[in-house]
Amino acid sequence: MANNLQEKILEVKNLKTYFHTDAGVVKAVDGVNFDLKRGETLGIVGETGSGKSITALTILGLIPIPPGKVESGEIIFEGQDLLKCKISNLKHFRGNRISMIFQDPMTSLNPVFNIGNQLIEAIQAHQNLSKKQSYDKALELLDMVGISDRKKRMKSYPHEFSGGMRQRAMIAMAIANSPSILIADEPTTALDVTIQAQILELIDGLKKKTNSSVILITHDLGVIAKYAERVMVMYAGKPVEFASVNDIFYRPLHPYNLGLIGSVSKLNEEKKERLKPIKGTPPSLIDLPKGCTFALRCKFAIKPCWDSFPPTIEEEQNHFVACFRAKEFLNGSLKRE
Amino acid sequence: MKSEDTVLLEVKNLKKYFYLRTGFFFNKTAGSIKAVDNINFFIRRGETFGLVGESGCGKSTAARLILRLIQPTSGEIFYKGKNILTLKRSQMFKYRKEIQIIFQDPYASLSPRMTIGDIVSEPLEVHRIGDKNSRIKEIKHTLKIVGLNPEHVNRYPHEFSGGQRQRVGIARALILQPELIICDEPVSALDVSVQAQILNLMIDLQKEFNLTYLFIAHDLSVVKYVSNRIGVMYLGKIVEVAPAEDLYKKPLHPYTMGLLSAIPIPDPDLEKQRQRIILPGDVPSPINPPSGCRFHPRCPNAQDICSKQEPELKNYPENGNNHFAACFFAGKPINN
Incomplete structure (x- = not known):
């Protein structure tokens, strides 16, 4: 079983997704590498425009082409490269083996069909079940996601649901075909704090029950600390640090990650310490600086940072960083202050 | 303890019910939404009072009531000891100058057709302060205070990032030299790294100009960082009020x-x-x-x-x- 846990079920290699717009080429995802193991939760953190959602959409083949285009890369799932799949084949994976929970449940549900209809549609798209069987399966799903009064709820429309319940319905749809990968793209951003906690617990519980893997995309470092096992930090389309959750928080090696941790106020701290924000704002993805994309905002930037983007290096075991100065952080010659 | 000269704003038994109308002419009352239901709190001069709660708890309605943008069903709002709900229109005008608001969404709260110079100078024009030249000087000065380049007065909001736009919003609130600023979720639309910049700016401004903040948010970690005292709202009621440290160290209400x-x-x-x-x-x-x-x-x-x-x-x-x-x-x- 231990061996099984280490099994890679998804591998993304050198993925590049660009958007060709009138204003220029937007390098939304620019060289993303990661792998996902069975049963793990991989967190992807980053700010608006860092490419975390586009990475997820590319995996599912949901990028609008044009203007979007997958320039290069491989997405290997169950021995197949999803990028080389025909659309008809891709349908076998999408919503079935890999499914997604979107950020805003109101816009992702269809307002003119009731919840039951939408659930049954998701089931029948991939499973050869009769109407009655699908209906029973849908009821079972609603039970799994903690919606009570199920028979009545099957006939309800999305507007009759509260935000939290809509997200539960979305999750029911996502797990309808017992996928092996669940991609949750900011699943709780649109929800209230107490509901957020409920939904995240639900996703985590379902993951453990079905031994599936979760890619959790969020900008909330607290959520990452609680649920993720490994974390990829993205900045301006590129992954800058990729490590276990403990390394990300306790031994950060990339200045951006360092800055993110300094930017959030912690509920547990007794004293009110002044936040240490990162200066400036993220660059436009159309004309990125030549060197490191973070150099402009980085207080540790040195000359090579302006010339080329640093290569991603495994500085410690399973701790990947793209920064020229990571070694100095590691051996202590450069303070993380 | 509270005394007349240290309390800047006091809210007493404030209620706001929105009535649901039905019938062909909307002439029947079907019920009411008790958005704010009998709340009491006060804010001392120079402090930050945080008002926290989930969506629909009435925190934004409370803010709008204090600005008198909507009329309360009942209750009193005392500003510097005067009940503002009894003020006449002309007296209200002066009061409005002293209380400003920073809105949540810097994308929606700035007119896309106005340059940031126009946006920031509008409060001065409304209150007929200064002439054209002194206004421009004042605007540039204020832009500098909030960390924007004064040379950018002729640019439009779309040329700025979210964090910079929120700085414009702050400059607009600041230019009239108000006493109280109501901050309605000022950072919740911003990215984490930019949130910290704006929060630090607001704290610095408070010290420099001796401002009083009513800080509304749904995020307890942000509120903790800025507030002296905090009120927690649930469904139109305040369920707990305490100094910030006490609230986090020993919360009393289960909510x-x-x-x-x-x-x-x-x-x-x-x-x-x-x-x-x-x-x-x-x-x-x-x-x-x-x-x-x-x-x-x-x-x-x-x-x-x-x-x-x-x-x-x-x-x-x-x-x-x-x-x-x-x-x-x-x-x-x-x-x-």
């Missing part, structure tokens, strides 16, 4: 406990040890709020009395000075 516990802390080891309280269910509809204590259907500590009687906001001096809570079992720990 506050749940709210605090729901927020994951960015520290993996701590997070793994932490016992979390997950409050069940949704926030009920304010049209038909639960009887007795409005929180009782979701409360893990609820007893019979909670559904029958409404608890009053009472002082619990043993838990820090001026720690108020509205709960029959205040301070009782929650066992999951």
